[in-house]
Amino acid sequence: MSRTVRFFTVLAAISVLAIASAAGQRGKHQSTTISTGDEKNLSDCGQLRIQIGDGETIRSMQEQSLPRSAATLTVQAQPRGGIHVQGWNGDSYSIKACLAAGADDPSEARAILDQIKLTVQDGLVKLDGPTGQGWIGFLIIQAPMGAALDLSSTNGPIGVRGFSGTIKTHNVNGPITLSDVQGKIRADVQNGPIDVDRSGGDFNLSAQNGPLTIEFSGNEWSGQLEGRTQNGPLTLRVPENFQSAVRVDASKHSPVECLAVQCRGAARTWDQPNVIRFGDSTPTVHLSTVNGPVTITSSNK
Numbered sequence: 001m002s003r004t005v006r007f008f009t010v011l012a013a014i015s016v017l018a019i020a021s022a023a024g025q026r027g028k029h030q031s032t033t034i035s036t037g038d039e040k041n042l043s044d045c046g047q048l049r050i051q052i053g054d055g056e057t058i059r060s061m062q063e064q065s066l067p068r069s070a071a072t073l074t075v076q077a078q079p080r081g082g083i084h085v086q087g088w089n090g091d092s093y094s095i096k097a098c099l100a101a102g103a104d105d106p107s108e109a110r111a112i113l114d115q116i117k118l119t120v121q122d123g124l125v126k127l128d129g130p131t132g133q134g135w136i137g138f139l140i141i142q143a144p145m146g147a148a149l150d151l152s153s154t155n156g157p158i159g160v161r162g163f164s165g166t167i168k169t170h171n172v173n174g175p176i177t178l179s180d181v182q183g184k185i186r187a188d189v190q191n192g193p194i195d196v197d198r199s200g201g202d203f204n205l206s207a208q209n210g211p212l213t214i215e216f217s218g219n220e221w222s223g224q225l226e227g228r229t230q231n232g233p234l235t236l237r238v239p240e241n242f243q244s245a246v247r248v249d250a251s252k253h254s255p256v257e258c259l260a261v262q263c264r265g266a267a268r269t270w271d272q273p274n275v276i277r278f279g280d281s282t283p284t285v286h287l288s289t290v291n292g293p294v295t296i297t298s299s300n301k
Helices: 106-113 261-265
Strands: 020-024 031-036 048-052 056-067 073-076 082-088 092-103 117-121 124-128 135-144 148-154 158-172 176-190 194-197 200-208 212-215 225-230 234-239 246-250 256-258 267-269 272-278 285-290 294-299
Touching: 031 135, 048 056, 048 092, 048 135, 056 106, 056 117, 073 135, 082 148, 092 106, 092 117, 092 124, 124 135, 135 158, 194 200, 212 225, 212 285, 234 246, 234 285, 246 294, 256 272, 261 272, 261 294
Parallel strands: 073 124, 073 148, 082 135, 082 158, 148 158, 158 176, 176 194, 176 200, 194 212, 200 225, 212 234, 225 285, 234 294, 246 285, 256 294
Antiparallel strands: 020 031, 031 048, 056 092, 092 135, 117 124, 246 272, 267 272
């Protein structure tokens, strides 16, 4: 049976984070949902609502701390779970595993839950549990500023918020969301979206079969931003006072809608009609799409 997860992160002007995911699952329990309320920061398992199927869902939490000694913290999500990283000023990592198991009765669900284990060893964080059983694990990590992270997931969301450091992240069939993130960032997704908001640094982004959405803040992008999508839309939201140079390359038959203030002075030439440039001659931001529409609009940030 196919498994899918949907994760939507809504970042309003007041920086509200909302997370929602849904996953199909083998066995009697056909669906799993994870959601939060309108929380600015996700730091505790109590902020998550988890339901597995129509039977009994039993929950627990496991927690470990890890000194900031490893060169890179590698985090592997459970196949139907996800990862959320929140930056903080502590000198260590705080790792919480939000666990849930579903079954027809509480004792059966508890038996499944008791087999799940959070392991943190040699800089690797992962969850182990019974194969093919109705359970899910969501990892909430508070990471020291300046740390290096390697995050991966399959069929689950990855979100990073309020963090400065080095990130390498990969997802399949799930989204990556980066909000208020600074540093050296590499993110790639197959069959899912990438959303970036209120961030800066040296970013390299790639979305295959999914959208790429960038919302700038302030009057410039600090660092270099390279982003591309294939078979998915490219969306930019640009403040009126944004001054960094931008180049956007669209494929030959991609529809382009340029509505931001900067579009009034954007350069397009007869020999490159699908290239949009605004700002000075050397682009700080270089974005491209193949077989996807381009939309550039104004934002209020």
